[in-house]
Amino acid sequence: MVSSAAPHLQRPKPRKEAPKLSTVERKLNAEKAWKKEEVMQDDVDELLDHLNKKIKELSAKHSKKEDYFLTRLHLTSKADKQTRKESPYNAYLHALAEKENGDLPPGSKSPLMSLVQSGAKKYCELTKEEKEVLVKELETYREGKEKGFRVTTKARAQVVQHTRQIVTEMVSGH
Numbered sequence: 001m002v003s004s005a006a007p008h009l010q011r012p013k014p015r016k017e018a019p020k021l022s023t024v025e026r027k028l029n030a031e032k033a034w035k036k037e038e039v040m041q042d043d044v045d046e047l048l049d050h051l052n053k054k055i056k057e058l059s060a061k062h063s064k065k066e067d068y069f070l071t072r073l074h075l076t077s078k079a080d081k082q083t084r085k086e087s088p089y090n091a092y093l094h095a096l097a098e099k100e101n102g103d104l105p106p107g108s109k110s111p112l113m114s115l116v117q118s119g120a121k122k123y124c125e126l127t128k129e130e131k132e133v134l135v136k137e138l139e140t141y142r143e144g145k146e147k148g149f150r151v152t153t154k155a156r157a158q159v160v161q162h163t164r165q166i167v168t169e170m171v172s173g174h
Contacts, residue, residue, distance in 0.1 A: 083142070088131035091138040092123050 021029070055069045093112075096119045101109045126134075 086135050086138045086142070088126075088135055089123060091134035092126065092131070093119065094138050094141070095134050 051073075055066050055073075058064070058069050059066045093115055096115050097109070097112075100115060104110065
């Protein structure tokens with residue numbers, strides 16, 4: 001049933017005030033929280049001591065610096081490995097960008113918005129199988145990108161120099 005009367009204003013319920021604590025009770029709550037924090041910090045310190053001890057053992061065993069193992073631990077963490085799942089639309093835009101940018105000179109690329117505007121209609125016409133193929137291509141492209149331990153600029157420069165040296169040797173026939 002529809003009413004012609006004006007809607008009632010909704011008024012929020014008044015908030016319940018927290019119970020008033022005496023200064024003694026506040027002190028007790030603060031002490032509890034402090035003790036809880038101390039126990040947690042002791043556990044974290046114990047874990048760090050164990051890790052540092054294990055890293056020293058590995059350093060002596062494998063004749064590597066401790067920083068090497070700390071870096072390896074950091075780079076193998078879950079946060080470094082997480083990637084987003086490829087969507088068919090992103091895979092399509094990637095393929096379109098590869099095609100469009102292939103004609104351009106090295107170092108320049110076409111703007112993303114122009115790719116989106118030109119490819120929006122064509123994407124709707126793709127079949128499910130074509131979209132799956134594009135997603136697979138994007139997955140293989142991402143797997144082929146350099147990932148892993150050589151993340152610093154200096155390390156990447158070493159990789160490039162080593163690759164250049166190998167190519168030079170192959171060309172010169174050594």
